[in-house]
Amino acid sequence: MKWIHIPIPSTSALRALVTLTRTGSITGTAEALSVTQSAISHKLKALEEQLGFPLIRREGRGVRLTERARQYISEIGPALEVLARASQTQALTGSLTLNVASGFAASWLAPRIGGFLAKHPGVALRINTPRGYGDLGARRNDLYISFLLPDEVPPGSTKLVDVGFFPVAAPSMVGGQMVHDATALTRFPLLHLDNRQDWQRWISAAGSTKTPDAGVVFQDLQIMEMAAKAGQGVSLGDRLTSRAAMERGELMQVHPFELPSPRAYWLVHGNALPSESARAFEAWLLAEL
Structure with missing residues (x-):
């Protein structure tokens, strides 16, 4: 030819x-x-x-x-x-273990993880969740996405997302309208996460002297959100974990005040040297965020 x-x-x-x-x-x-x-x-x-x-x-x-x-x-x-x-260079292979805060994992990572696997199908991915806030254990996993206080953040970590809390509820619970009086909001059943101090801090910061009545305390963020979506009470949400439910109309912000959290989501490396898979996930994560 x-x-x-x-x-x-x-x-x-x-x-x-x-x-x-x-x-x-x-x-x-x-x-x-x-x-x-x-x-x-x-x-x-x-x-x-x-x-x-x-x-x-x-x-x-x-x-x-x-x-x-x-x-x-x-x-x-x-x-x-x-x-x-x-x-392309040789496709990535091997295992990658992530330890991800449950709220971030369920609300942000789970709906998007297919995007990473589509780019790197040879990576065997495992996602763990910590026992509690700030729990990095012995840092044996490859990467951590953790909800940390400033003094809990290891050197070399990367801040991902700041968080602020505001009340959310099913629209039917509040007639689809904002409740602009923080004291009036306490007349609704309040849903708590871990302890009842969450609502006490928010109410005080919002300018009310009211002490919230007892309410159900949940250990799991997703279960608390399910209760709120089912109209069982008002919970504290944030832009990250509540976004999908708010976009679907299952939850709505019911008071304009947003209380900044002392914690933020951070990306933390494990103790071992980062693998190529870990570096690829970090690059993908930061690009997506």
Whole structure:
């Protein structure tokens, strides 16, 4: 077969063009690829000259891909995916054990874990949960996502999420309306986690002198949330663990005050040197957050 030698654009220029379709801006593309804006502009200009047709049009301070550029990207996209797969280093294998705070595991990680496994199907993943807040044990697991106080955080850890608490309940319990008086809120059945100090701290911080009446104390966050969704009382939620239920309309925030927690979610490494699987999970986690 007689081959026709046609110059092939550089993969870095093609990558810049494809990334531009996702970010929608030169600035965003430069940030995504960790290069300067001028470098992106230079790559796109050189690619235009090589292809012989314009790729972008200026619109105010932004840019817009031309129709011909969109068509070109749709044609080269599959080829780039094949090239990327063929150029990948050896797929990750082995085991990875995570120790994840139950609230974070159930509300954030569980619905997303398939995304990590799709990228690294060779990793055998195990997820444990700690016995209590701040429990890192002997740090024998590979990675920990823990709900820690500042003085519990080991050196080298990465803060993931700050947390603030606010009252949540089934909309039917409060007629779908906010209860702006913190004292009035105590007339509802209150659901507690671990002890009754959680509500006492929130009520005092919200400006009320009322002492909350006795209510059911739960040891498990998910069970308490189930009770709240079933209309059994008002619990304290947060943006992370209550988000899905609030988006589905099963829970609603019933008072505007949000009390910052002294604890935050942190990513902590185990005592052993991090494996490639652990590094891959950390990178995936931070990108998702």
